[in-house]
Amino acid sequence: MQKSLRVGQILYTNVLPVYYYFDQPKFEDRIQFIRQVPAQLNQAMAAGEIDLGPISSFSYAEHASQYVALADLSVSAKGRVGSLFLFSKKPIEQLNGAKIAFTNTSATTVNLLKIILLKFYDYEISYVTQEPVLEEMLLGADAALLIGDDAIQAKRNSHNLHVYDLGELWHQFTGYSMTFAIWALRKAAIADHHDLIAEVHASFLDSKRKTKENPAPLIDYVHTHFGGEKEEWVRYFQGLQHDFGDVQRIGLEYYYRCAAELGLLAAPTTVDLWQAGGRQTKTTLTR
Incomplete structure (x- = not known):
């Protein structure tokens, strides 16, 4: 059969x-x-x-x-996605040399963020991969990347953090979807x-x-x-x-x-x- x-x-x-x-x-x-x-x-x-x-x-x-x-x-998405967010303790313009925690649930978005920071901002960044829990990710990192429903939920409670939509950043630098x-x-x-x-x-x-x-x-x-x-x-x-x-x-x-x-x-x-x-x-x- x-x-x-x-x-x-x-x-x-x-x-x-x-x-x-x-x-x-x-x-x-x-x-x-x-x-x-x-x-x-x-x-x-x-x-x-x-x-x-x-x-x-x-x-x-x-x-x-x-x-x-x-x-x-x-x-x-061509611009804002609404579920792919970089949560940062400081503005993205100050992230050169920073440590960023990546969610362990993604591949495309993790590498998209690398492209944005390395190619478009010309930053040097260190990375760590963790479970998608924002509070824990930010304990030892300057910023954290979340995707999907984890990102949507975290955005609702992201007080005092700088939040960046990766679709918007990509479109800002390239004009592309x-x-x-x-x-x-x-x-x-x-x-x-x-x-x-x-x-x-x-x-x-x-x-x-x-x-x-x-x-x-x-x-x-x-x-x-x-x-x-x-x-x-x-x-x-x-x-x-x-x-x-x-x-x-x-x-x-x-x-x-x-x-x-x-x-x-x-x-x-x-x-x-x-x-x-x-x-x-x-x-x-x-x-």
């Missing part, structure tokens, strides 16, 4: 528009959902324990020879699950469309389960992009070039897209 398709889901609210209206009963026992934070999903995908799902954009680049990306799906996660598909899974992958992809796109047309149920859901004001969640989801077109691709591939320039990646990477009908297209960077 052919095994089920293993589908990842990030344990953060930022992917919910792609999953909220996903037609799970339609697939019954044909797919298995695996819900983890990005760093865990990155590892599971690389180990072949997940067939498709959202992973850190940086992890896609590290394993690009093994993956393609599902077309028109991402977690991106930034893509933090893309829905990766292991090439090895395509032959066994080709038609099912197309169905799952279509259901993701349908959920994204329905959420955009009628966001109120999703806003009610996150307000009930994650707290905060509804207006806060409306602004948050309005700032996120779940598409992956030329705007997102160009920004992401520039990020890959910056990462390679700093030695964070072995080489610049392009993104291969898997279309709903199974057709693959290779992107190229234009500036």
Whole structure:
């Protein structure tokens, strides 16, 4: 009997528009959902324990020879993200030589901050990786990086701290959109699950469309389960992009070039897209 398709889901609210209206009963026992934070999903995908799902954009680049990306799906923003924050005891202009605590749940954002501080600010920084608990992270560091719902919760109580949105900083220096996660598909899974992958992809796109047309149920859901004001969640989801077109691709591939320039990646990477009908297209960077 052919095994089920293993589908990842990030344990953060930022992917919910792609999953909220996903037609799970339609697939019954044909797919298995695996819900983890990005760093865990990155590892599971690389180990072949997940067939498709959202992973850190940086992890896609590290394993690009093994993956393609599902077309028109991402977690991106052009400017403010609202869930990727650097919390600092002093202004960012005074962080040269500082020690920064990184969350252990991220790859893309950790390296994005390195690019911003090393390339754009020309700082020398030391780093430590910790569990995403802001108070503990700041005990021995000048600043701390949090992502996802950990960052959203911490922002509500970040009194007397300087808070910087990494999407805003990236856009300020580059003018580009930034893509933090893309829905990766292991090439090895395509032959066994080709038609099912197309169905799952279509259901993701349908959920994204329905959420955009009628966001109120999703806003009610996150307000009930994650707290905060509804207006806060409306602004948050309005700032996120779940598409992956030329705007997102160009920004992401520039990020890959910056990462390679700093030695964070072995080489610049392009993104291969898997279309709903199974057709693959290779992107190229234009500036």
